Amino acid sequence: MSQSDKLLIEPAPKPRVLILGTSSLSPSLSLELLKKECDVTVASDLPPPSHLFDYIFQFTEFQTVEKVIKKYLKSRGKLLLIETTGETLPPLFDDAQIRFLRLGDLRLWEEKDALSLILKIMFRRGKSERWDYKKGMEEESFTQIPPDIPQEKETSLSNSASVEVNYEAENVQIPHDFSYKETPIGVKEENLSPDHVVEETHMSIFSIFGKIILGLFILFVILSGLFYFLFKDLEVSVNRLTADWKSLKWNLVANDISTVLNKLKRAHMVYEVVSIPLFPLKSAKPFSDIETVFTEGENLLGGSAQTLSVLKNMQDTATFSGRITFLSPTFSVDTALTQIKQFKGAAINSQKKFEKVTLPLFPRETVLSYLSSISYSLDAVDSLLPVASAFSKNTGKKTYLVLFQNNLEIRPTGGFIGSYGLLTIEDGHVSDFRIFDVYQADGQLKGHVEPPKPIRDYLNQPNWYLRDSNWDPDFVISADRAAWFLEKETGEKVDGVVGINLYLIEKLLRITGPLKLADFPGQSVTPDNFIQMAASHENSFFPGSTAKKDFLTAVAGTLFTEVSAKNDIPALSMINALYKGFEEKQILVFDKNPEIETLFEDRGWAGRVSRTVCSESTVTLSSSQDERGCIPDYLGVIEANLGVNKINGSITKTVTITKKLTPENKLLSSVILSYENKAKGNGDQKSTYINYLRIMIPRSSIVTGLSINNVKIADKEITQESYGSDKLSVGFLLRLAASNKAGVKLEYTTPLSIPGNTGSYQFMFQKQSGEAISPLIFSVTFPDSSYSFKPLNFPNASGIEKEIYYSTDTSVDRIFAFEIK
Incomplete structure (x- = not known):
């Protein structure tokens, strides 16, 4: 597969949360949400409405609630109004998105209790409701409940044959409408009236029903105990297996796999026997999840023995004793690759199924982490084995x-x-x-x-x-x-x-x-x-001295000796490190x-500048689209430090790319590079980043603006020249002194030719070798176009109509694929 074919499947975006208003709880609430991997924004006033939020916690300014819902909340998001200052809450909306909580005086609350209550109420299911704890507050400060919401009334079992007790926090209603009479003393059973017979029949049915419930309860207790001990033991075993896998102690790995497999098989047998009464439910959750754990676990562990043998054999033949040898001539690369591909496919399939398992106590994250580490190592071996084989076959x-x-x-x-x-x-x-x-x-x-x-x-x-x-x-x-x-x-x-x-x-x-x-x-x-x-x-170092040469010579020589002489350096660890090095350039x-x-x-490891094409197509953007109706796009940012200093360790950068499709089918592009020089200095050359910057874009593009900190760069200081047959290089010098920031903005247009009513679009951001990993923000908007874009290989994190937004990083080349309708 060519480098331009690597369509990276991006992870799902984090839930976006807004904490609005001033409260002493805001920092702790923000920390709790960050622990849950949420993307949290804290604002005392309404921020600019750039994006919609999944969850909004609002502490003050309740008169703005309609604006908050309209401009800040996603269509399926949730808003929780939290009153702690005596401010009047708005009337209760008939909207499942909104909840109301009155805590009252926060000084009367333990912070952890207040936070726990806030999170439970926000993330519970149900309709719009109000919770009133009003600690330290007068009753009249509470807004009158609208007439359509019934107020709580005291009830007595003696006054009604059927009473509904409203447990507000759980929204549970318990009917009390069961009654029966015992057989009167002194009355024989055969003299019972029809009423008594009916009552006795009710008693028998209820008794049978009760026994069934009791039996199911006992079965539930047995299964719960079984899975509690199984999952706890499984988590410990998988953690040990992961540690042994990473340290490549193959004998221990084999032992661990055998242990986990035997435990799963025994537990599966017990479950099959105990759960016989539940056979009608086995296709429903959570029983289907239980079957997934057993089936996938046994299949995956059972099929790992042969792959384990291949990896061990590979490590034994790729010797590091006395001299570095790529592979033994007796090692069968084709057989190894076939086995690795099969097992990698099984591991990926199991990983997808385990991701859907929602069983309580099941160590899902531990299992997924193990499968992820296996998949990465198998990818590394799959990619590097043919290369090692080619070098080992070379004679001379x-x-x-x-x-x-x-x-x-x-x-x-x-x-x-x-x-x-x-x-x-x-x-x-x-x-x-x-x-x-x-x-x-x-x-x-x-x-x-x-x-x-x-x-x-x-x-x-x-x-x-x-x-x-x-x-x-x-x-x-x-x-x-x-x-x-x-x-x-x-x-x-x-x-x-x-x-x-x-x-x-x-x-x-x-x-x-x-x-x-x-x-x-x-x-x-x-x-x-x-x-x-x-x-x-x-x-x-200065030209003619040997300081730098001697140090690097000593490091490289010692490193080479260590790798050559030691028998305990695992080949797979080296393969993983080399694979990561190749992937990150x-x-x-x-x-x-x-x-x-x-x-x-x-494999994309030769450091080529990628051509502006879609997948394996050989048609460049100069013809606007390839032969299959795919429109390719490209961006490369190339830096060169010409300051004769080692300043790049102190430079940070954020890349922001926006694309907008116009009604005339022109793609308006904006690239913003936000730099910061964190070095300490007094403006001398040693602490100044002198960066000759080249931005590479499709050749058919027309540059419409180039500025630094919103100041236009003079045309004479810009070099525009063709690069290859399909790119335009825009070069200029950026000087950034210590403790300073700079924003470089390039704007350009690219004509697009969309074939018929449908098509596709691929945008590639190419990473520069040696650059530090930086944040990358990418968005596409099409507000006035008759066409719409649908992302194919990454999730859309924007809740705004006709906008696609995604945030990632520059660790590797990124390809964003879209369907155009």
Whole structure:
């Protein structure tokens, strides 16, 4: 599957909650809702009506209730009015969305009791109702109950044969209309009147009914006890299984699986016997959920043995003892992939079914977490096995240029190239790895190579060298150029290029543990201090010195030795770390062997700039739509730190993208990049972010505005140029001093041609290698268009008509797919 084919299925949005008005309970209420993973907004006054809310807790300003319902509450949302100040509550609406609660003087309440009551009333089912606790308040302060709502009256069982007791909090009505007479003393049974016979018949029916109820109650107690102990024991067992799986102790994992499977089977047998009287109900909840737990659990655990054997065999053959070997020639990759795909499909299917289980006490989150960790590892193995197989089958000797890209000084393909390495692979194993300082190679370049204009103008470099060779955001282009520079500077020819950001080394250190460097006595490198230590040695470096080279050489050499020599480093942990590194673009690979290069490109790991196409279509946006009626769209944000500093660790960014379809079928796009420089400094270059920024959009787009902090950028300071055959690159310089913020806004229009009455639309946001993960907000509106958009692979978090809204992040490439009607 190509990179452009990765349609990411996004998680469901969090419930949106508004806490409105001033109250001492607001902070604690907000905290409780955040614990429940709600998206909480707290406002003393009505905020701008940008979005609708699922739940609104309103403490004051009850005269605004109609406006709140109309402009802030979703059509199926709920509003709870909470009176604590003596303010008059409005009349009771005949609306199931609204509840009324009068607490009275909060000083007379325990905070936890008040919060518990508020949450119970908000989230209970039922119609519009009023709860009146009025602690410390006079009765007359309560608004008169409307005539159509009956007030409570005192009742007596002696005054009525049928009495209704209203339990308001639960909305339960209990009728008291059962009565019978005992056989009068001294009257024989055969002399009973017909009335007595009827009464006795009623007694018999009631007695039978009571026995049935009693039997069901006893059965309920037995089943409750069974599942209480089963689920508690299951939770402990699954937690242990998850821990052993993550540590890859295969013998313990096999033991854990066998234990859990046997417990499930025994419990299933007991349940089948005990629940025989309930056979008419077994297709209904909760009995169908119980059957799901047993059936899916037994099937999944029973089918895991063969997959477990494959993973163990893979780890045993991918040796790390003495030298790093990708795979043993005897390992059957095809068989392993077939088994892994089958088990992964079963795991995904079980995960979907377990998500629907709502049994009390069932450790659903624990089970789902375990299945999620399994699925991730299987994805990693499924993706990396063919690559490892390709390298293990290669005979002879191959050399790769390894670029260490310091993403604290971000560059288009990841970071500034301060050091490089030469990695030798011979007959399927790593035979040599050496690291060099890039300035040592650059000092050997003979002749002049003209650099890109921004490097010459803003970096003040008249020549182009290996250290700045990764200027093109497409890694294949930059890697080929880096290999050219290496050959011209050192005479060394390579078979491929690997780009590694420092964040990957940080991930590997979490597997190997701390490293003690022989060349740096007393210093221990950990995943928590590695970046800081690298920056520290970088700051003490100057061209011609060896400080940075020696530190990175020591770290890489020691890391290589640790991985090669240790027998207890699990292969699957390494695979998981590498897979995450590839997916997040912390590792990029270019191989001159077309077959191997295709493996990386198909997985999106080659660092290519994606073409502006839908799925596998080869038709670009220059023709507005592809041959199947799909309209592709694209955005890429490429940063290059030209300040000669390691400032990117102090830079935060939020990406906000809005799209609006006009009646003329033009797509109006707005991209806002909100930056903040959290570094401390006095305005000097070391603390200033000098960022040459390129924003890539579809080639057919027309730029209508570009500004920084709402100040238009002069045309002479903007470079618009074509990139490839399908993109327009908009480049300019952004300077951001320490403790400052900046908002970059780009506006442009793109013509769309929607075929007939229906079509589809795909928008791709491409992540830059090496960038920190940032919030990404995406929305589409079509207020005046005859067409409507329906999201296909992510949920719509907006409750506003003709608006689609979603919030995610930039950890990976994002593709948003829509149906157009």
